[in-house]
Amino acid sequence: MMGSARSQTWCFLFFFFSFSYFCAAADTISSGQSLTQNQTLISNGGNFELGFIRPGNSLNYYIGIWYKKVSVQNKTLVWVANRNSPITPDHLSTSEFKLLDDGNLVVLNQFKIAVWSTNLTMSNNVIMNSSQAVLKDDGNLVLRNGLKESDIYWQTFDFPSETWLPGGKLKYDNRTKKPHLLTSWKNPNDPSEGLFSLELLPAGNEYVIRWNLTEPYWTSGAWNTQNQIFSGVPEMRLNYIYNFSYIQNENESYFTYSVYNSSITSRFVMDFSGQIKQLTWTENTQNWFLFWSQPRTQCEVYAFCGPFGVCSQKGFPFCTCMEGFEPRSSKDWNLNDFSGGCVRRTSLECGDKDQFYTMSNVKLPAKPQSLPAAASADECRLACLNNCSCNAYAYTSSKCSIWDGNMLSLQQFAADENDGGPDLYLRLAASEIKKPPGGKNNGSNSTGIIVGAAVGIVALLCLVLVLVWRWRMRQSIGTSKTVEGSLVAFTYRDLQSATKNFSEKLGGGGFGSVFKGILPDSTGIAVKKLEGLGQGEKQFRSEVSTIGTIQHVNLVRLRGFCSEGDKRLLVYDYMPNSSLDSHMFRQQEDDKMLNWKTRYQIALGTARGLTYLHEKCRDCIIHCDIKPENILLDAEFCPKVADFGLAKLIGRDFSRVLTTMRGTRGYLAPEWISGVAITAKADVYSYGMMLFEIISGRRNSDHSEDGKIMFFPTWAARKITEEEDALALLDSRLEGDVNEEELTRACKVACWCIQDDESHRPSMGQVVQILEGILEVNSPPIPRTLQVLVENEENIHFYSDTTSNRSSQVQSTSSTSSHTKSSISSTSLKSQKD
Structure with missing residues (x-):
């Protein structure tokens, strides 16, 4: 006690003689104190x-401010002070942080x-030298009155800078x-303010980027x-972990959010890609x-590829330069910062010497200038050619549009996209018009004749080569080798x-x-071309053989596989x-x-395959x-689970698998989102969602008659649990033609399959x-993600043995297969028909 008193006395004395001396807690600095090069605060x-x-x-x-416990190797920043003044x-x-x-930081x-600086003007009633800055455990740096912490x-x-943490505000x-x-970084290495920002509109209940x-x-x-969702973000209905709240008063309007499970680490980012994540x-x-x-x-992000950049969803990187252009800064492009866009390789000559390069199947750039006087495509072309500042033109739906400044948000559609767009005619110096890949040019007629003749000759040669190739292929079919078992x-x-x-x-x-x-033997096959698979040939063959x-x-x-080079x-x-x-x-x-009979057999067969x-x-x-x-369904409508081998081929890397499943989030179990280890119970959840669809004939997320999006399992669970009305769930097209016992059984098991806690599935x-x-199923509870209803889960009963009518509580292990243990009688097991 004496030592402690002396320590506090010395600390008190040093406080007055040297403000930079640290006597405060490791998460706090007081008036006059500062942080230098290697000093930090830790919450x-x-x-x-x-x-x-x-x-x-x-x-x-x-x-x-960065995470201390996660992402240790590559620190993840959540707030930056001097982002524009490094x-x-x-x-x-x-330099110092003081x-x-x-009272200002x-x-x-x-x-x-x-x-x-925080740029605060303290009122007269604030006691000087009483301020302190505290780094809280939620990532909030608070500047407060040291004598009255409230x-x-x-x-x-x-x-916030570009990250919105749970508990934080994004306000008007x-x-x-x-x-x-909430303003993006410029690129991954530069936290200065980028071009993209998220803000709350004055009305206070809607965000825009x-x-x-x-x-x-x-x-x-x-x-x-x-409904506690934004109308433009219907995915929030399927939200498992975030709770958003809206607060409005005379001073401010803002949203804040929290995480249902405090053990989950989460962040909301205005990314330099122009997307919120x-x-x-x-x-x-x-x-x-x-x-x-x-x-x-x-490509929905405005001007993501910068001036004269072209965005395409066909592959990464998303941005390329228009024909005849090159990146303004290759260094920035290598950092995926495309905001600088592209510049011409060759200047225009301003006259009829310039030519036009045709870009087909595009989404036209933003902000065109309309020319109503140009009544035809030729007149539109001449109008652009006679305007020295015109960079491109398009003639669509009998309307002429030209672009005489920076061209932004041009998107190139894939060749096989159904919603393909019109042609854009890009003005280039004649020397840049050579062999435009995938495009056409409006050169002279003589050039067209020469090119046409050359194309004709090449086409004839190609036809001969194709005929020879097909003859040789017929001779070579059957040279494939059989490997393990019947695999070819x-x-x-x-x-x-x-x-x-x-x-x-x-x-x-x-x-x-x-x-x-x-x-060749007339057997029908389905060939899947795998994309983005990183395995070597030896590993791929070994996995496929298994x-x-x-x-x-x-x-x-x-039936077989092919592994040649990178194919x-x-x-x-x-x-x-x-x-x-x-x-x-x-x-x-x-x-x-x-x-109904076919549907029930499909549901049962699928369950057997997964088992x-x-x-x-x-x-x-x-x-x-x-x-x-x-x-998939064969000729007799026998169900066949497909793509089961991909889980083994791709492995269990969460981010890779979930990226491919983003479009079908309605089937994802809650544990995918919370980041815990995935077991076979994740498949059970997806099966339950699909079983609801087989019963009802509708997608689990559907539009109701008034146009609102309705998450069908929410309504279905209520019908099963509260009203015990399974017929209400049946596809109306069946007109009630159903085995009611089978229907009730299927509805109840579907609801059990989609329980939040995997041990209850x-x-x-x-x-x-x-x-x-063989097993009698009890009435299930409504899952908490569908309705916060069940708080005490210790006495939830799943099924009972039909031979003895004894209830058995579900217990689960945390093993990979996650088999549920129960007191099923040996008689029931022997009579299982699988």
Whole structure:
């Protein structure tokens, strides 16, 4: 006690003689104190740290706040003070972050000039030298009265940079009539203010993203107080972890949000890509997982590729320069900062010597100038040619448009996109018009004749080569080698020939496209061209050989594969009745509707296939993407689970798998979002969502009669649990033609499958037993993500043995297969028909 008293006395004395001496807690600095080069503040719980930091590969230093416990190797910043006034390395040792006597926090450079400040004017009743700055464990840096901690003068949560943390505000100030912006970085190495910002509109209930503080290109839509979502972000209905709140008073209007599970680390970012992104940290992958982003596609971001840049969703990078142009700054482009755009390689001559390059199938640039006087395409062309500042023209729908300044937001559609656009004629110096790839030019007639003759000769030669190639292919078919079991290693030429050079596309997904083919023995096949698969040839062959040994009547049979160079293809049996979704949601007028008996057998067969993957294989295989599109139907409408091998081929990397599943988030189990380890129960959840669709004939997220989006399982769970009205869930097209016992059984098991807590979900083996009538299923609770209803989950009963009518409580292990244990009698097990 004596030592402690002396320590406090010395601390008190030093406080008056040297303001830079640290006697305060590690998370606090008081008036007159400062942080220098290697000094930091650490929040009380150790979640956040503040100090001088060099972001990414930057050479400059900034005062910032970053995560202390996560992303240790590459620090993730959540707030930057002097983002537009960096400290250079040679001046770092003489710079400081200081709390002045007047109550302001400042960043001082080597000349002790403030390059950043909180710019507060303290009232007369504030006691001088009583301020303190505290770094809180939620990432908020609070400037407050040290004598009365409830008096907050300033806090970073009111002034975010590009990150919005849980508990923070993104507000509109009703007193100053100005919004507080969330502004992007310029690029990953430069936290200075970029071109993209998110702000709350004056009405106070709608957000917009603007380019350069002017052009709005995305809106959240108005806040729906009743449903607690933004009208333009319907995905919020499927939100598992975030709780948004709206507050409005005479001083301010703002939104704030929290995380249901306090163990989840989450951040909301106005990214330098021009998209807002919600990210959560996953411990097992040590990476940030993208929960959602808006706008949905990169090319929807206004002017993302800068002046004279072209955006395309076909691949990465998204930006290229227009023909005849080159990047203004290759250094910036290498950092994915395309804002500087492109510049001409060759200046225009301003006259008829310039020519036009045709860009086909594009979304025209923003802000054209209309020329009503130009009544034809030729007149439009001449009008542009006679205007020295005209860079391009387009003639669409009998209207002439020209662009005489920077051309922004030009998008190139893929050749096979259905919503392709018009032609744009880009003005170039004649020397730049050579061989435009994928385009045409408006050169002289003589040039056209010469080119046409050359093309004709080339076409004739190609025809001869094709005939010779096809003859040789017919001779070579059958040279493929059989490997383990009946699995065949096809050559790429074999599959080119069988699919007629991949001409008939059956469908596609995140991992590639599927094409129809016919082998020489007239056997129908489906060939999947895998994209973005990083395995080497030896590893790929080994994995495929393993998958080839997995055979079940309810799994699509893998006939063979191709692995040549960087080409990776899988060959399956062709399913003549396509996928389940085509019969449920894309039914043509002449298509036969699936009756209840067929639907029930599809549900049961799918469950058996998944049971085999989860419980009967040497290693548990988690499918990771169960949905109607991945349930194929043979000639007898027997269901076949497809793409089950991709889970093994791709591996269990969360961010990679979830990227491909972003379009089908309605089937994702809550644990995908929260970042915990995934077990076979994730497939059970997806199966439950799909089972609701089989029963109802509608997507789990659908439009109601009044045009509002309705999450169908919410309503279905209430009907099952509260009203016990399974018939209300039945597809109206069946007109009540159903086995009511089977319907009730299927509805209840679907609701059990989508429980939030995976320990309350059945295993797929138990689902099979329930659907076969071996196990009796009890009434389920409504999942909390659908309705916050169940608080005490310790006594939830899932099913009871029909032979003894004894209730059994579900218990679950945390093993990979996550089999649910129960007191099923041996008699029931023996009578299982699988």
